[in-house]
Amino acid sequence: MSKDEAAIESEIQAKGLTAPRLTPEHIDAQIVSEAFHVFPGTTLTVCALTLRNGFQVTGESAATSVSNFNEELGRKIARDNARNKIWMLEGYLLRDFLHQMTPERIKRRSQLYRDACHMNGVTHLPDDTVVQLVLDDARRYPV
Template sequence: MSKDEAAIESEIQAKGLNAPRLTPQLIDDQIVSEAYHVFPGTTLTIAALTLRNGFIVTGESAAASPENFDEAIGRKIARDNARGKIWALEGYALRNRLSGIS
C-alpha cells in the first residue's frame, strides 16, 4: 500500500464511510504471484501479476535514458502500473455485485 493509499484509507475510515468498497488490502489479496521480464538490450520492463482467479494483469515501465535504467526501479513502476489495473477490474466486479448482476 502506498503512502497516498494509506492516507486515503485513513480518511475514509475517519469519515465512517462504510458502504461496500474496495480497499488497498483487497487489491493486494487478489495477487497470488508475480513475474517480471526485461527485454534484452532495452529498458522495457514488464510485470505480470497473476490474480486469484487465474487472470493475468500486466504493467510496464521504460526509462527514457538507458543511463538511468535501474532494474529494481523498473520492476516497481511496472508492478504499480499493473496493480493500478486491478482497481478498475475489481471496481467493475463490485459494481456488478451491488447492482445485482452476477
C-alpha cells in the same frame, strides 16, 4: 499499500464512509504471483500479476535513458502500473455484485438455494446459512 493509499484509507475511515468499497488490502489479496521480464538491450520492464481467478494483468515501465535504467526501480514501477489495473477490474465486479443484490434478486437466489437443497435431500438450512450462500455466490451466478 502506498503512502498515498494509506492516507486516503485513513481519511475514508475517519469520515465514516462504510458503504461497500474496495480497499488496498483487498486489491493485494487478489495477487497470487508475479513475473517480470526486461527485454534485452532495452529499458522496457514488464510485470505480469496473476490474480486469484487466474486472470493476468500487466504493467510496464521504461527509462528514457539507458544510463538512468535501474532494474529494481523498473520492476517496482511496472508492478505498480499492473496493480493499478486491478482497481478497475475489482471495481467493476463490486458494482456488478451490488447491482445483483436487489431485494427481488436476493429473494430469488434464496429460493434457488432452498430448491437445490431440497432436490439433494437437505430438508432444512438455517436462514443465515442461506443468506451466506447467496452472498458468497452472487458474483458467480447472476440471476
